[in-house]
Amino acid sequence: MAPAVDWRPPEDPLGAFCRDNHIALKGSGRGPLAGLTFGVKDLFHVAGARTGFGQPDWLRTHEPATATADAVQSLLDGGADMLGKTHTDELAYSLSGENVHYGTPINPRDPRRIPGGSSSGSAAAVAGRLVDLALGSDCGGSIRLPASYCGIFGIRPTHDRVSLRGAIPFGPSFDVAGWFARDPEVLARVGRVLLGPGEPAFEPRRLVVGSDAFALLEPRAADALRPAVDLCAAHLAERTEIEICPEGLPAWFETFRVLQAAEVWANHGEWVTRTRPRLGPGIKERFAWASGVAPDQVEAARERRTAIVRHLERAIGPGDVLCLPTSPRIAPFRGTATDKIEVEYRHQAMCLLCIAGLGGLPQISLPLAELDGMPLGLSLVGRRGTDEVLLTLASAICS
DSSP: OOOOEEOSOOOOTTSOBOSTTOOEEOOOSOSTTTTOEEEEETTBOOTTSOOOTTOHHHHHHSOOOSSOOHHHHHHHHTTOEEEEEEOOSGGGOOSSOOBTTTBOOOOTTOTTBOOOSSSHHHHHHHHTTSSSEEEEEESSSTTHHHHHHHTOEEEEOOTTSSOOTTBOOSSTTTOEEEEEESSHHHHHHHHHHHOOSOOOOOOOOEEEEEHHHHHTSOHHHHHHHHHHHHHHHTTSSEEEEEOSOTTOHHHHHHHHHHHHHHHHHHHHHHHHHHHOOOOOTTHHHHHHHHHTOOHHHHHHHHHHHHHHHHHHHHHSOTTEEEEEESOSSSOOBTTOOHHIIIIIHHHHHHHHHHHHHHHTOOEEEEEEEEETTEEEEEEEEOSTTOHHHHHHHHHHHHO
C-alpha cells in the first residue's frame, strides 16, 4: 500500500520547511522508529514532489521525482512519519544556512544567529522540536557544523555506509547521508535503520586528541571545550595527544577544496552554464572558481588525498577515537559580511571539517560545551566502519 500523502505544509515558526514543494508522508508505524517524526533535506528525492536543491531555478527546471530516495524510504519503513522537506543552502554549496532566495531558518538557540548549513532546515527543525530527527547530507561539513551551532547531535557516517541513491550528487567522493537528533538514543536508533554492514563491534580504548586542531581555536573556545574533552576521556582507558597534520591543516583543506570543486562542477556545471541561475553571494564565486579547476590540479590533489588517507589510517589505530572541535566558533550572527562568513569563517571551519571528509571517516558532533550562552560542539571521529562504536560511546558519554 502506498503511503498516505499530505500536501499541507506543517506549522513552522522557524522557517525550516520548504513551502513551494512541500510533501509529507506517513510511515509504516512499525519498527524501531515508530512514533517518531522527521524532516528531509531538500536534495533527497520524494516520489511525486519536485526537489528544489535550495535554488528556485533548479526547482523550475526539474520534473517531480518518480522514486523516493533509499534513505527516506528506510526511515518511513522503520516506522517514522515524514513531516516535510527542509531548506538547504543554495545548491548545498555553503555552510551558513543563509539562502538569498528562501531566507534563513531560525536558530532556536538564538534567533539573531545563523543555524549553519547546508542542512540548515533539518538542524533547525530538530533543535526547535518540530521533528524528532532529520535527514541531512554532509560533503564538507553540512551535518556537523549546524549540529554544533544549534546544540544538537549530528553524525556524518562512514562514506558509503548509507545509501545515497535518490539524492542529488554534489561531491560524490565526499558525500554522505547523515542525520540529526536531540538525544543520543534516537541518534542510535536511526543508525540501526540506515547503516549498512560495518566493522565488528569493539571496545574503544584510547582517546586521541588532535592538538593541532585545537590550536586553530581562539583560547576562549578551546577553554570552553576542555571539560568536554575530559568527560570523553573519562570513558576510555587511555588518553593521548597527536598532531594530525604535520604540514598544517590548511594544506589538507586546499586538497579537499580542489577535489570538491571539480566534482561539483562535473555534476552541475552544465546546468549552471545552460540555465544561468541567479546565484547568491559566496555560491556564485565558488561555482566560478570551480569552473576553472584544471585537470593537473585535480590529479595532484588526488595523489595528496591518497597520502592523507594512509596517514589517517596510521594515526587513528584500532581501538582509537579521535577527538576534535567540531567548529572554531559558536554560530555567527545573521547578516555577517559575506567575505567574513563565506571566506574567512568558512576557511577556518573547513580546516577542521575536511579531516573526516578526506578520510571517509565517521564523525559525531556532541553538544557538550557552551560559550557566551551558545552551544559549541565536540566531535568524536573513528576509523572507517566504526559508526556503531561511536554511537554507543556517544550514548555512554551523554546519557
